[in-house]
Amino acid sequence: MDAHERGSRRERRSDDAIRDPQEGTVTRRARGVHFLSARRLQNARRRERGASSASARASSRRLRSSEASHGAAERVTLVELRRKIDTREAIVGVIGLGYVGLPVSCAFAESGFSTIGVDLKAARVAAINDGVSPLEGDEPGLPAVLAEVRRTQRFRATTDVNELADADVVVIAVETPIDADHRPRLEALVAACSSVATTLKRGALVIIESTVPPGTTDSLIAPLLERATGRRLSEDLHLGHCPERVMPGKLLANLRGMSRVCGGASRETAETIVALYRTIVNADLDATDCLTAELVKTAENAYRDVNIAFANELALICEAVGGNVWQVRELVNKSPGRHVLLPGAGVGGHCIPKDPWLLIANARDSVARLIVAARQVNDSMPVHVVDLVCRILEGADRRIGESRIALLGYSYLENSGLPLNSPSIIVAERLRELGAHVVIQDPHVPEHARSVQDAAQGVDCVVLMVAHAQYRELDWVTLRGLVRTATMVDARNIVDEAAASAAGFTYGGLGKMASRGLTPAALHRR
Known part of the structure; x- marks a missing residue:
């Protein structure tokens, strides 16, 4: 406020179709979790323009069949990740340790996850590893939580993205500013995704917390990660967008108490993100x-x-x-x-x-x-x-x-x-x-x-x-x-x-x- x-x-x-299993309205409602589905095959339909309606329907059926054939592999991978989330065995990596990334890192570590934070600023990393918050302004509760998770060694910071090689989940929370002409500057986000792609483990889940223009995750980040890793989205690579909702001065309170939207490249991915954030958020999580x-x-x-x-x-x-x-x-x-x-x-x-x-x-x-x-x-x-x-x-x-x-x-x-x-x-x-x-x-x-x-x-x-x-x-x-x-x-x-x-x-x-x-x-x- x-x-x-x-x-x-x-x-x-x-640029890929949204891999949402079905169109419709609310399909799940439990513990404050709501699945709100979107129009699937959006980009596939765009590519089919100019073709006959019969050809378009055939193409759509082939895509649905392909999604179904990949679903079993996806579910196995995400079932294991869900188990590791429930037991706190999952390793969480966070790229960007500013006003969004640092409290998120501390919250996951406080919840019991082994958490590794990555930031390019060596001075910031050093301060965090000393148990000192580098953020300007008063942030109630954050210094104490940071000191505790450093004491228990559940959280550490580094400048080396290769230390995320064993991470099951990687949260990206870097700045996405605009230029003087009000155009998005996504260089930091692209650089973070490109760097982590070189070390990302098979089946890892990447979550973008940075605020981005609509269409960025599907049209820019997904193809980038698929090309860089040689993997297929929602098969042995998982991607989602869970935008932050915090205000300086209330970072931990907002993180814990405000509802979140958890977007996934598939329903299973979205619901896995809900399960993850349920460990740190006491509010509605909408898949x-x-x-x-x-x-x-x-x-x-x-x-x-x-x-x-x-x-x-x-x-x-x-x-x-x-x-x-x-x-x-x-x-x-x-x-x-x-x-x-x-x-x-x-x-x-x-x-x-x-x-x-x-x-x-x-x-x-x-x-x-x-x-x-x-x-x-x-x-x-x-x-x-x-x-x-x-x-x-x-x-x-x-x-x-x-x-x-x-x-x-x-x-x-x-x-x-x-x-x-x-x-x-x-x-x-x-x-x-x-x-x-x-x-x-x-x-x-x-x-x-x-x-x-x-x-x-x-x-x-x-x-x-x-x-x-x-x-x-x-x-x-x-x-x-x-x-x-x-x-x-x-x-x-x-x-x-x-x-x-x-x-x-x-x-x-x-x-x-x-x-x-x-x-x-x-x-x-x-």
């Missing part, structure tokens, strides 16, 4: 095909992004017509079925700014209009905050190029110390480009953990970017005596406007500045 939703929750508690799993992960974050964009655009509309988005949001949310999220200065973190682009990466440009528009709205918000700063300084007869600005909050999430893709980074850069001197303060980011009083000394505008708890308790009378020009921009609606105004501050808030009489001024008069 991110900052955009937390307020509402407090208010309202109320499906790889494509559906890819769609689910990217769609859920795109859905989030679109809803945040609505809240942000509503804030812009309220500013334009003189309304107050925070009052509007509160009243709208009293209507049944309405859930407007919190607007803000933009969207940060690793997943939400990226996953919508992954979702639409293999779709036609003309199809994905709403998602693109939402990304544009959210990406525009940091620059809009800069415009608000310019407005309020203009009203106080201060030029932006001659001003000192205190930026309160540098992380991307409240009460967190991670600045990953934080909107504050863009705001600070833009203000400096305009000639302003920017002082950054964030109690959770070590390099910016000065006091608020120190940051406010002699500034012309205080900009609240992140809803850290500390900022809700600020003494505005004291701060008024420290600043040079008493103006502020509240991008998160966390300041008591009446108290700040009584202390002598000119207050401007995202989504309500026009209602305070702060009309747009000439932003280019410097």
Whole structure:
């Protein structure tokens, strides 16, 4: 749960074919496990286009027959793997020991599996083997679990992928970023799959946890592994996609308590993945095909992004017509079925700014209009905050190029110390480009953990970017005596406007500045 939703929750508690044995609806439902089948022979049918219908039907029958003949070998292999999972004899390998791979490794090791983690960064590997988490920010429970699984020697880290030669399961959790043109960068994933393929044991199960564009597992990873190993998918090589669902600051809690989709190249593979993750997850595990799993992960974050964009655009509309988005949001949310999220200065973190682009990466440009528009709205918000700063300084007869600005909050999430893709980074850069001197303060980011009083000394505008708890308790009378020009921009609606105004501050808030009489001024008069 991110900052955009937390307020509402407090208010309202109320290229191969997919090898799926059959089309249909729910075929299994037990212990929170649901098998959701997809259209089989999808790519086979595509290859059959242009042929006669009789030829197509014959081809389809041959493929079904081939799948059936391979099924016995597959079931024997996976039955043995299931036994080893149940008895904790399976060896688990994890490639990538960052915010996804490290907690997964620790969880499997804590559950009783012999676990080997692989990472290219020698310093990270050394820290892990010393029982020290290399991850930035506070991760409740993770340091203790890591120390314990190192003490019991159930988990070790290495830079050598060849040490996975005996692994029964290999989980790949490497970064899949996007480039400046919003295109997926899958080099790390391809490199990880290519390297492990040289040492992968016969019958091993490879699970992709990295978030990928829909179609990647079937169309890119499966052919890559088959070529590199000389094996056949779902016969003596097994593949699945179980996308991560964790948030920094809650890695272990999310891993253990959030539902997962377990996509497999076959039903048996998917259900084997369910059995594996059942050892570490206390929530629903839904067995499906790889494509559906890819769609689910990217769609859920795109859905989030679109809803945040609505809240942000509503804030812009309220500013334009003189309304107050925070009052509007509160009243709208009293209507049944309405859930407007919190607007803000933009969207940060690793997943939400990226996953919508992954979702639409293999779709036609003309199809994905709403998602693109939402990304544009959210990406525009940091620059809009800069415009608000310019407005309020203009009203106080201060030029932006001659001003000192205190930026309160540098992380991307409240009460967190991670600045990953934080909107504050863009705001600070833009203000400096305009000639302003920017002082950054964030109690959770070590390099910016000065006091608020120190940051406010002699500034012309205080900009609240992140809803850290500390900022809700600020003494505005004291701060008024420290600043040079008493103006502020509240991008998160966390300041008591009446108290700040009584202390002598000119207050401007995202989504309500026009209602305070702060009309747009000439932003280019410097």
